Amino acid sequence: MNMVDNKKQYLLLLSEIIAKMAVIFGSDVAISKAQSVDGIILDNKGNVIEIKGYTIDKVEELVNNYVRLSDVTVKKIIDSIFEKYPEVKRIS
């Protein structure tokens, strides 16, 4: 997988995480948490259009923001989302 494909995968992954979290927590909270991560740029629908900085760090920061809300709820869902993107590096 080349660099462009890899970046696209991360954009899709982050967008799916935010979309799922919007259903679980509500879109206001889900988008606020995503916007608080410096380097994640969203469009007005909550899709991630750009990631600035080290991608894995940004994914980890975003997931941690949601985990802080409810770790039991989020960890289970995040695992199932990551399973759909086997090429991207999993966060611990």
Add this chain to the structure above:
Amino acid sequence: MLENFKEIIFSYFTFINPDFLAVFNVVAISIIVVFFVLLLVIVYKRNRKISKALAKKREEEEGKQKMYEFNILNELSNKMDYSLNIQNIAESITGSMVDFVDHSAVFYMLVLTEKIVFKGNLNKSVSRKFIDEVKQKMIDSLTIVASEDFKNRELKESIFGAPLNEQFEDSVGSFFNIPLVSAGKVVGLLTVADTRVGFYKGKNTDILYKVAEDAGQAVDRLQALVASENGRLNAMVKSMTDGVVMVDMEYSLIVASPAAKKAMGFENRVNLSMSDFINDLNKNFDIKDKFDESVRFDKTFVSDEIILPGGFFKIIISVVREIDKPLGYVIVFRDINREKEVERIKEDFTSMIVHELRSPLDSIKKMAELMRVSQFKKDKQEECLQMIYSNSSDMLELINNLLDIAKIEAGKFEIMKQKSDIKKIIESRVLFFSTSAKDVKVNLTSFFAKDIPDSVEFDPHTISQVLNNLISNAIKFTKENGNVTIQAMLHKNSASVIEEAKNYGINWFINKEIAGIPDSLFVAVTDNGIGIAPDQIGKLFNKFIQAKSTFVAKEGTGLGLAIIKSIVDSHGGIVGVESTEGQGTTFYFTLPIN
């Protein structure tokens, strides 16, 4: 330009004395150094002051946040009153939400075993559409987090607070969900919603998630404490013979003992719920109705006899209360199978005794009527008298047996031990039964091992009674030309009964080793009659149960063997039987010699 500037400077300095210039350079450099040092100190101090101020501000903010968090938790914990129920927690948080964040309405949804509870507290008037939208959003969220489809689950809705506004069709503008977690599992959701669009964007709602998480953990800690107590309670419940089922007021099954599952035939049912009990019991009575009655009238309900898959039961329903508040129900399945069986056996026994008394009495009556007729032949008179004698003897024997049983039951059956010779008693009994044995063409013999002592302490009267019963039974159940043998030997403690018999040349039907017999006289009555079926042997020594024989006509009351057992028990001996169906039977008893 630069050249001109150099020239001016040079002409200036060449005009001044060189010594003065050197001193001036040193002073100037020193001033510059001091200036920079001072500047650095000022900048350093200023930065330090700013850092300190920022740290102080951060600490203050953190402190303020912590204090805010503490206040909320404290307030909620006071309201929760150490509640073990996640629903109470949800109630407390929704009730207090108005103090923490502005909203149109706050809701909670809890997934219970039987149904989903959806409750809303309206802070402002909202439309029905608004509530339905929130409900759907909550179900969507729960469906993801619980990985379960709740579409077909019964939903119990209740809405409180401001009245519904049916004039407008306002929608949910913004909302946020807070998962309610207990025991590492999402059990529900708390939702704060508003008609204003994007109202919660950027709002600090983290504190509410923290509150819900802390409250869930507090419940878990308390539940862990209670679980250890419940463990003991469950162990107790499991060991109970009667089945026990406990449910809360929402009909969620808390505990169902193995005996209760067995009563209902639910031993292998997975995911057992109260619905299973309600549906299956519905064939007999409406248990929900009885629950309501128990609460309303504050009384324990006791059902009539009910036939369940596990047999006969009585169902007892009680309300569990904490002071005046009902917490749930206890359903006890009282197993009355044993009582029913005893009742049946006693009824059978009474019928049998009545029959046994009526038959000979009827014969006596008929004989007497016959003898009253004037033409009655003199030569038949002797025969009739013999029959009257025989039948009245049978009746007397039965009545004596009944009296003995009554004495045994009352603990008044006494034995009078004295030095006695078992050989003489056996010989006397053989002589007594020789005539009746001869009549039915049965060969009656006895055998005594050489080392049997002449004198052993036992009650000769009751042991004669034991022998009478065993010998008469053996003759009764032996076919023509059969043999009945009374054998006696001395058994030594820890020796093999079978080996001892072999050494004495005794033949019988005892094939299993009998352990734990002390030094004793071992007396056996063996016949080569019809034998006894293995499933009937266990019933032989029960006074109320009569073992079945293939010769129905020869059945007795069975009381004799129960009396024998009591007599031998009173001597400290054992009584037993071994049989090979179709070949013969050996009844035996022991009399300890020390």
